[in-house]
Amino acid sequence: MVTITGAAYPSSHRDVEEPMGLLHDMSESQLEPEEPEGPRMTRLRGILDKSLEETLKACNYDAIKECFPIVATANPEELHSAHEKVCLFLRGEVNYEFGQIIEQRNIIFKLNSLDRLIANAKNKGLSAGSRTILDLAPDVAVRARSVPIKEAEIERLKAELERVQLDNRRIGSALAHSKAEQTATKLELLESYNEFQEGSNIASHMAVDDMDELLDATLDHIHDP
Structure with missing residues (x-):
């Protein structure tokens, strides 16, 4: 007590x-x-x-x-x-x-x-x-427990990488197609330029009267083919 x-x-x-x-x-x-x-x-x-x-x-x-x-x-x-x-x-x-x-x-x-x-x-x-x-050290045990999570993250990143690579291949194909179109357009422009240059050379050596006759004949052909 x-x-x-x-x-x-x-x-x-x-x-x-x-x-x-x-x-x-x-x-x-x-x-x-x-x-x-x-x-x-x-x-x-x-x-x-x-x-x-x-x-x-x-x-x-x-x-x-x-x-x-x-x-x-x-x-x-x-x-x-x-x-x-x-x-x-x-x-x-x-x-x-x-x-x-x-x-x-x-x-x-x-x-x-x-x-x-x-x-x-x-x-x-x-x-x-x-x-x-x-039996493992604390830091090793933590890393061991996090391995499944990291493996899942790696798989997710692999899938994301495959998707990006597929998009890149699609973009590459589109670029190649665009480049081919640009090349064809350049060839057409070059051909037109050569024709224009050739016409300019011919016109520079023609007399004025001959040029007038050629223009009249061309216009007549356009109006009455």
């Missing part, structure tokens, strides 16, 4: 449980063998202890003195004793509640099952002569 300034508080829930209930719980626990704590359960308890210590640091004696300055001055021994009992009470309550959660939810068995599952997976991987994800 914890007593502070005349008030009494139970040090834990176990102080208020019925004796017969305790005997009943003890008889049941004796009938069932306790599950030994595995690595994960041990780490979980370590986390709880660390969290509890950090919480109790906030409830240090200096903070209590600031809350009760008169008692700290008049009777520091009593305040110091009360502080220790409060910390003991809080520690007992937290551990009790944590133990209840572990028991009610069968945490030890579940964490141990996870430990066994992981150990079996590692053993199977080693017996098969292969390395499991758990």
Whole structure:
């Protein structure tokens, strides 16, 4: 029991449980063998202890003195004793509640099952002569898990490349056809230019009267073919 300034508080829930209930719980626990704590359960308890210590640091004696300055001055021994009992009470309550959660939810068995599952997976991987994800370094494991995604991305890029190449071939064919048309047009223009040049050369050596007669004959031929 914890007593502070005349008030009494139970040090834990176990102080208020019925004796017969305790005997009943003890008889049941004796009938069932306790599950030994595995690595994960041990780490979980370590986390709880660390969290509890950090919480109790906030409830240090200096903070209590600031809350009760008169008692700290008049009777520091009593305040110091009360502080220790409060910390003991809080520690007992937290551990009790944590133990209840572990028991009610069968945490030890579940964490141990996870430990066994992981150990079996590692053993199977080693017996098969292969390395499991758990045996790899974190960066290597991450890359290994991302391989299927990268392979799918590579396949998508390959399909995209094939589509682009097909479009390029189509564009190349269109360009080749356009180039052929341009070449034919150039030949026609060159032929017309040569004919015009030849006509100009002939006209430059003809007399004016002969040119007039040729033009008249050409016009007559056009009007009356």
